[in-house]
Amino acid sequence: KKDFVLDKIKQSSIFVIGGAKSNFNPQEIDILRQFLEEGGSMLIFQGEGGDAKYNTNLNEFLKDYGITFHGDSVVRTSYFKYPHPKECFIDTMKVHPEFLRSIKNVNKQKKIDLLDNDDDDTGDDALLKIIYPFGQSLDTKENVSVIFNSGIIAYPLNRPLCAVTTSKSGKGKLCVIGSLRFIDNDYIDKEENRKVMEGLIKWLLGLINP
Numbered sequence: 001k002k003d004f005v006l007d008k009i010k011q012s013s014i015f016v017i018g019g020a021k022s023n024f025n026p027q028e029i030d031i032l033r034q035f036l037e038e039g040g041s042m043l044i045f046q047g048e049g050g051d052a053k054y055n056t057n058l059n060e061f062l063k064d065y066g067i068t069f070h071g072d073s074v075v076r077t078s079y080f081k082y083p084h085p086k087e088c089f090i091d092t093m094k095v096h097p098e099f100l101r102s103i104k105n106v107n108k109q110k111k112i113d114l115l116d117n118d119d120d121d122t123g124d125d126a127l128l129k130i131i132y133p134f135g136q137s138l139d140t141k142e143n144v145s146v147i148f149n150s151g152i153i154a155y156p157l158n159r160p161l162c163a164v165t166t167s168k169s170g171k172g173k174l175c176v177i178g179s180l181r182f183i184d185n186d187y188i189d190k191e192e193n194r195k196v197m198e199g200l201i202k203w204l205l206g207l208i209n210p
Contacts, residue, residue, distance in 0.1 A: 018045045019180045020056045036172035041204040047180035048073040048136045066141035067176045088132040093151035095128045103199040129191045135179025
């Protein structure tokens with residue numbers, strides 16, 4: 001924390017916060033805001049239980065951008081492939097159509113814009129399968145693009161699990177995922193988790209542009 005200064009984090013192409021376990025003081029929250037508003041890219045993970053379980057206050061920062069951690073647990077309502085009910089195999093979720101096109105290489109004459117909430121169908125060939133382990137859902141506002149939700153098999157139903165938005169200045173990019181273990185060694189190569197993360201990182205790096 002002693003090195004948590006703006007000049008330090010501005011050296012990163014993507015600033016990642018994964019499972020923070022202490023509170024950010026007002027000065028540190030201001031640093032995060034400034035980093036984002038000046039054009040930085042940020043990726044934030046947190047597991048089930050939210051801020052209360054992790055003894056942190058990330059929602060204090062996130063609420064200004066229309067995304068907050070809900071603090072619940074996402075579980076699968078019936079057994080399939082994975083033994084623990086919190087190891088949620090999800091293949092019935094609603095997925096952002098442009099994100100699907102970008103990671104599935106679906107051909108369409110349209111720019112890939114993750115901030116466009118166009119709801120058209122990409123067809124059965126673009127279905128996405130993920131494992132969402134020991135995660136929570138998100139609360140989102142209208143200015144936020146939900147990348148994928150919990151679908152109709154996991155509970156709670158049809159809740160946002162991953163969302164993206166831009167800063168108020170329009171320069172910075174923010175991606176939030178409610179599962180800390182989504183990319184750990186036990187799960188990154190299960191189903192299409194790696195493909196999802198590669199797509200999100202490309203967006204954060206500006207390789208997929210609005």
